[in-house]
Amino acid sequence: MSRDLARSLAPLVISAPFGNYIQPAGTTATVGTYTAARRGGRPAAFGRALLTTRYYRRLGAWVNRIGLRNPGIDSLRAEPKRGNPLSQCLLSIHGFTPADWELLLERTTQLKPMAVELNISCPNVGEISWPDNLFRQAVATGIPVIVKIPPVRFHPMVEAAIAADVRWFHATNTLPVPKGGLSGVPLKPLALSAVKWLRESYGTELGIIGGGGIRAPEDIVDYAAAGADRFAVGSYAMRPSVLNSERWVADLRQSAGAMVKQSQRTQP
Numbered sequence: 305m306s307r308d309l310a311r312s313l314a315p316l317v318i319s320a321p322f323g324n325y326i327q328p329a330g331t332t333a334t335v336g337t338y339t340a341a342r343r344g345g346r347p348a349a350f351g352r353a354l355l356t357t358r359y360y361r362r363l364g365a366w367v368n369r370i371g372l373r374n375p376g377i378d379s380l381r382a383e384p385k386r387g388n389p390l391s392q393c394l395l396s397i398h399g400f401t402p403a404d405w406e407l408l409l410e411r412t413t414q415l416k417p418m419a420v421e422l423n424i425s426c427p428n429v430g431e432i433s434w435p436d437n438l439f440r441q442a443v444a445t446g447i448p449v450i451v452k453i454p455p456v457r458f459h460p461m462v463e464a465a466i467a468a469d470v471r472w473f474h475a476t477n478t479l480p481v482p483k484g485g486l487s488g489v490p491l492k493p494l495a496l497s498a499v500k501w502l503r504e505s506y507g508t509e510l511g512i513i514g515g516g517g518i519r520a521p522e523d524i525v526d527y528a529a530a531g532a533d534r535f536a537v538g539s540y541a542m543r544p545s546v547l548n549s550e551r552w553v554a555d556l557r558q559s560a561g562a563m564v565k566q567s568q569r570t571q572p
């Protein structure tokens with residue numbers, strides 16, 4: 305696992321866009337996803353996220369079609385008025401064109417986040433693709449790079465990223481379904497198998513953030529068994545019972561911390 309990021313990344317990661325709103329102590333929040341230009345809505349409007357999201361209670365599943373609403377990368381400051389400085393956060397970005405990506409990476413270099421997460425797996429913004437030189441350009445910034453992959457058909461993306469020396473992956477984003485992106489409990493088996501594939505294919509040289517359907521300490525144990533180094537929670541933060549409580553974070557943070565400690569003990 306790439307040591308640079310391993311030193312600073314907390315065991316529990318708050319996925320984008322939830323890290324814009326929730327930054328519990330002892331976790332690493334992902335802010336964004338930011339695009340080059342503004343896309344309707346402001347990240348502060350958490351209610352909007354809920355309005356474009358449908359919850360299937362019996363399935364423990366969410367389907368959203370938010371499509372990366374955000375105020376654009378130029379609204380972001382290294383020391384925001386609210387929340388943690390970017391040096392303590394992951395910055396998630398998405399470009400629609402090569403010029404967008406160039407601008408986003410230039411801003412990333414100036415903003416100096418803990419790491420940059422390339423979100424090339426959002427199912428709500430059209431075809432999943434990336435410029436040929438994206439991964440090399442991102443690595444050249446000198447800021448640790450994480451590629452966030454979709455839960456299916458991620459192999460060409462991973463191979464291209466590895467060839468460009470990317471060493472961190474986040475598995476996974478939501479699953480494309482007719483009404484948007486599916487997250488929560490039904491995503492977990494797919495995300496787990498992506499984590500397992502990454503670990504089995506590339507061994508210990510990779511850092512893997514595993515997430516999809518995490519809502520209890522047992523889920524974190526499952527992701528650790530599949531090979532994840534860190535654990536990401538997203539949709540679960542939208543549960544009304546969870547929004548006003550610190551307890552859920554405390555349990556997940558403790559379990560994630562224990563798993564990271566355990567793997568450090570077993571590593572050579």
Ligand SMILES: Cc1cc2nc3c(=O)[nH]c(=O)nc-3n(C[C@H](O)[C@H](O)[C@H](O)COP(=O)(O)O)c2cc1C
Pocket residue numbers: 319320321336337353357366368370372396423426452476477478486487488489491515516517518536537538539540
């Ligand atoms: C309402 C909603 C909005 C999302 N927006 C983003 C986003 O802007 N960028 C991103 O990388 N992932 C986004 N995701 C995906 C989550 O970060 C996470 O990877 C995914 O939902 C799986 O984890 P979970 O089951 O814990 O939610 C979004 C998910 C939901 C439910």
